[in-house]
Amino acid sequence: MAKELWKGNEAVAEAAIKAGCRFFFGYPITPQNEIPEYMAMKMPQIDGCFLQAESEVAAINMVYGAAGAGARVMTSSSSPGISLKQEGITYIAGAELPCVIVNMVRGGPGLGSIQPAQSDYFQACKGGGHGDYRLIVLAPASVQEAVDLVQEAFDIADQYRNPVMILGDGMMGQMMEPVEFKEVKKRSLPEKTWATVGTKGKRKPNVVNSLYIDAADCHNHNVDLFKKYAEIEKNEVRVDTYNVENAEIVFVAYGTTARIVKNAINSLAKEGIKAGLIRPVTLWPYPYKAIEEAAEKASVKAFMSVEMSMGQMVEDVKLGANGKKPVYFYGKAGGAFPTPKGIAEEAKKILGGAK
Amino acid sequence: MAKELWKGNEAVAEAAIKAGCRFFFGYPITPQNEIPEYMAMKMPQIDGCFLQAESEVAAINMVYGAAGAGARVMTSSSSPGISLKQEGITYIAGAELPCVIVNMVRGGPGLGSIQPAQSDYFQACKGGGHGDYRLIVLAPASVQEAVDLVQEAFDIADQYRNPVMILGDGMMGQMMEPVEFKEVKKRSLPEKTWATVGTKGKRKPNVVNSLYIDAADCHNHNVDLFKKYAEIEKNEVRVDTYNVENAEIVFVAYGTTARIVKNAINSLAKEGIKAGLIRPVTLWPYPYKAIEEAAEKASVKAFMSVEMSMGQMVEDVKLGANGKKPVYFYGKAGGAFPTPKGIAEEAKKILGGAK
Amino acid sequence: MAKVTFDENRCKGCELCTTVCPAKIVVMDKDRINIKGYHPATVKEMDKCTGCASCARMCPDVVIKVEK
């Protein structure tokens, strides 16, 4: 298939449909409106269902219902809307339902701005909702990667019966890039014998539920969840690196910011400064190991987490580096973004200071 | 004033009233119902206002309105209800409004259990809502401390124009202990010249808002917020220690769990094992320094974060220890709790392994 | 002739069934306590039962079966 130009949001929607998603429940919010709009256009043509929910709260609970009923289902929103979904998300995680949730992050806090940001990292990766649970969080850096990851996300969700979040940002949603819809390798997936599809009088009722009224039961449920999470941590970590070999400074950045960092790396290279990039593709499970290995490299003097935020992922970088090398932060928030120049200058400052 | 027996929830409510809180908006949820119920009983007698909101979402937005209007205002809930408040909380943080939010945590995820837990640590401390913002999080370990901290919380909130969360758990809410309502030292507080009280035709309109449509403005707003947060980190860290001097193993635990840990320490002492406790009283700002200092002590072989969760605060302990000493985790989730015996055994295993 | 049977251990002693029996034959058995700790409902003069099933329809705990 030839490459076509796709807008990020629309490409994400099309990728979901290609992955067999036939149910979408959402609520408008900038900068992700093209996702529901594309779904509204396409779903009726393919016997799927697009429904505009009355709110993000309703949307995520529709997702809960549809996922529990055995469907491939998706919702999308942006930061304030994702905050409203937190209760629903922890229910979905607690009931172990598969679904895909897209967050095209915008500047916060509060109503904030509508420009691209990465300030929902903590919320996505550490738990915006209550209780011990994990989302699998995928962070594409190009429209092509978004398309690939969205398609796989549905399989990952089904394989582990766990919600998967695609963490993009306004830039990812709004930009156009060439895309090729490749045939994605399908995973072999278990049947959804747990889904509520009607007993047909042939089996005991299925129950979709996250309530464990007895504390010991609830503890055991948590232990089971964490066995599953350990499995995911073992199997699903993804990370991309760029010029880390012999780098003096290793940037850590994800999503669109990683692209800006590449520009900075190239311009530093011109000045003879060796800089590399570790780009986590999965934000949870986090590629701590890649950071740790880099920290152990003699050439590496420091890490710098670059984010469109006031500094969130930097904590995971520190956890990965575990004191072996200093970890710095550089970022802009509220819809502003770091420039290659700003990044390069900061890096030089650090390396100067480190000398 | 003599000591009286108070149930945690009621003591928290009474402490708020003593601190001048006259507005409470809440919604029932176990295990914190005695807070709204106490407010419902008392507020009408003192010309205050208790209102049962239609939901936690409405409650937190009523808090937003009342805080913006210049009042001392509080809300309380437990885990699922707090998840629903996330959008409102980030709005309050973004608009820099003072208020107090109580979370008597119960087991999660989802509907979970209704028994005590500490699995909302990430949500409270890292940001359950979207965007870069911080709650000041206070974690009392006794009903007396809850009373003292709640009273001070209102001053802290007003001083920094920031929401303050009291992070308790079902045990804290339900237990009775002797309490003395002491005269709390009042801070000298700035006047609320920003509040919406009507212009009276005498000044330009005040606006309470978290929208900064221009990305650069929004970035600057974030920078300002983080200047304030740095100030809070400098001034407000609180931590309690117990037997850390010469300890071989240092437990880190907060809230009611810290009390269980003390039992474990005492029983380890009987066996000749020196164990200590670092008990963060402020979870944000976190007492990283106390951890760091302990990590630098020669006697200390390891840390163990003990939580009623699957392991959340342990990440902050690691950030504090920064690779200087190994950090272990021990916990129970979903409403179950670690026992002194379990803790002691785990500690011995670690120290055995460390030998 | 009609017969009512009580799934006694489901009974919670709420007494609602006693209020609706046209024959007024459903009573609480104050001498006995079921597994849940309640005095269960019972019928003393079964021969007066018309099999109207009012008791069964009123019972919130599906304790009663009626045959005729």
Add this chain to the structure above:
Amino acid sequence: MAKVTFDENRCKGCELCTTVCPAKIVVMDKDRINIKGYHPATVKEMDKCTGCASCARMCPDVVIKVEK
């Protein structure tokens, strides 16, 4: 005699005022462009103005002041 004045730079050229003037004297000034890039509304034959303020009441952008 009545007078209408336009706070011209607030005008967005929506033309709503032109539809409600009983004297039909409010028109768009196609020859001029205001700071916002719109052709502003104006009154050509002011002497026909009755000062009814319909134009002002219809204007969504509070452009028009009416005196009499």
Add this chain to the structure above:
Amino acid sequence: MAVVFEKTRGLAEKPFHYCPGCTHGIIHRLVAESLDELNLIDDAIGVAPVGCAVFAYDYFNCDMQEAAHGRAPATATGIKRVHPKSAVFTYQGDGDLASIGAAEIVHAAMRGEKITTIFVNNAIYGMTGGQMAPTTLVGQKATTAPYGRDENHAGMPLRISEMLATIPKAVFVERVSVHDVKHIIQAKKAIKKAFQTQMEGKGFSLVEVVSTCPTNWGKTPIEALKWLQENMIPYYPLGNFRNTEEVK
């Protein structure tokens, strides 16, 4: 001897956890009997609320989902859109439906979502220990209205059936009671009718059942039924508010 009455196979074996005399049990039975008699139970998917009926997922002999507090109509919407031929129902209390879930029920009705809602109005939050509900009567005491509901402070009770009846696609709306055998029989008729309306694909259907909470009303079960009759029914008149015959 023939069986005149026995436990419907629409109900599971598990005994209810409800307090003695709580009418939740009666309403459960009516729903289960209706589903069974309409031959829908094997295809039914129910949604339990958060409230005393939270364990409803253990009581109905069909597939069930436990929804977040108030969101059962949204959850049911997700289910119904996936399985348009199944009988999908929500079972919700007045705190769940009329308070936190007010938006979800209004919008399920607006969409004409082809689901059936059983709305148990007991004028109180039972599960959490007797707090005020939107349906708590003026003057009625509750733990969060210890001096009785004050209409100047907390307003007057919401009449959900009347409100939803203004929505075009809420095609069947009826209020019933279960305070005596006659009303129980009527209630069942309404519930059956609601399910039929759903299966005919006509739109949203709701049956409001005026119910008791002896525990939190501080009454015996028998007193509670009397109180219901004397206090609830005057404010919450029984009857049909919408039915498909009316709908063009």
Add this chain to the structure above:
Amino acid sequence: MAVVFEKTRGLAEKPFHYCPGCTHGIIHRLVAESLDELNLIDDAIGVAPVGCAVFAYDYFNCDMQEAAHGRAPATATGIKRVHPKSAVFTYQGDGDLASIGAAEIVHAAMRGEKITTIFVNNAIYGMTGGQMAPTTLVGQKATTAPYGRDENHAGMPLRISEMLATIPKAVFVERVSVHDVKHIIQAKKAIKKAFQTQMEGKGFSLVEVVSTCPTNWGKTPIEALKWLQENMIPYYPLGNFRNTEEVK
């Protein structure tokens, strides 16, 4: 020469950001004039929504709060309980009030919250670029209803005034339009009446203003007013649904 009409001091100097011909501007003016004429502006506290009117906090010459999407009635409740003597109002669009904020408006009405809500019904989400609102007419196109709203899929539009009028403490509810000068004058009367009702402490008051969105309707401002008259008003009949005279 005397001034017959000029910008009210209830409005700030800042020009509106609304699209050309958008009737939000007219409605702003009516609210501001009403507050000024009733001598309430210096004591008023307004709540802006999330929607095209989000910047309303810059336009009214009184203290303002910017609420979360749909939550203006809750925010206003917080404010009013703190300042019971102030004139507190919310200004909300149909996405804000009728969709995400449905629970909050129903409950503010139920409580008889002494606030005034100006509800701008333009049958669309303006701010976010023309998505379907609960008030979008059947057949009307929107970016999330590209084939026109299908009543079998998305239901029929909510009539908020009719729905809220079933609530006892919603003591003033009126639907008005601003499509011509006569209706603009009537609309202002209703808005003033609503504020008076609030200040008399009688309960909750709401004025629904049928409004245009030329941009997202894809029409000129003049066409939009015509479309409003021909399509919106038949489904959303103008008139008073509740007023204090009716309330005992």
Add this chain to the structure above:
Amino acid sequence: MAHEIIMAGFGGQGVMAMGKILVEAAMEEGKNVSWLPSYGPEMRGGTANCSVIVSDEPIGAPIVTEATAAIVMNRPSLDKYESMVVPGGALLINSSLIDKKATREDIKVHYVPANDIAQELGTDKVANIVMLGAYIQASGAASADSIMNIITQMFAGKKATVIPLNKEALLRGAACIK
């Protein structure tokens, strides 16, 4: 010395009140105390319990996992809590309602016919006070005087007539401990 007590029974048997009276009394004696109830829907008809601690030292965990004493008012509570008592600890069994015997031999077991005694005194309602009397006699966690002070405060005013009844119950309970 720390008393860590589990008190358990059906809802309605007054186990919560029994615990509260004990901690009030012990607090007045200058002891450190805490009281923690079970909560949640299992209380609905099911078993209720509270953890009570009376100690000379500051109290660690308010939740009792290794009890110096368990007071069980009904059969399910016996089944649940017998194992929680530390060796050498005490188990007080309401023998009026529990026909089963304790199985452990490493603890002190007291059989108190609390409901029988209470009925003798005229009302089931004071069975908890009978049990409390037995417990303080067995443990010394608080004096009968302190308990009576609290009960007297509780019923001051209109209900003062029930004070002697409670005193009698307390003493009768104490008398069960040999």
Add this chain to the structure above:
Amino acid sequence: MAHEIIMAGFGGQGVMAMGKILVEAAMEEGKNVSWLPSYGPEMRGGTANCSVIVSDEPIGAPIVTEATAAIVMNRPSLDKYESMVVPGGALLINSSLIDKKATREDIKVHYVPANDIAQELGTDKVANIVMLGAYIQASGAASADSIMNIITQMFAGKKATVIPLNKEALLRGAACIK
């Protein structure tokens, strides 16, 4: 070689379409491309812009902060973006609507009377194509043929009649670059 272009103007001047046509054409030529619009309420009547990148290398940030060229269709855009052009870069000014001159001397400035030319051709609507013609002539970011291929695809079918008009616009724009 990387072309990093800012295109800006009033909403309605077709700057978004101009960018899209360019990236479509460049993509067909095998280049790496990206297009990123501004979005949000400031578009309402205000200024719209897009960042366009055409490059032989894989593209880093899709957002242009140091432009090799800025195409400004109205006055506010000139004020905003002149400074963003790198030394040696190009600034294309729609001189029909902008009477101001550029102030920088370290860049190449082209004045293109895009609206005047478009009006000569019969419609303001093709002012953007005029400008695009000028830009590709000045930069070589794509060939006129590739652009015309895209435009031809865009208007295939009923609207095919406007293709020659667009071609003319493209050429007239190119002719402005000396």
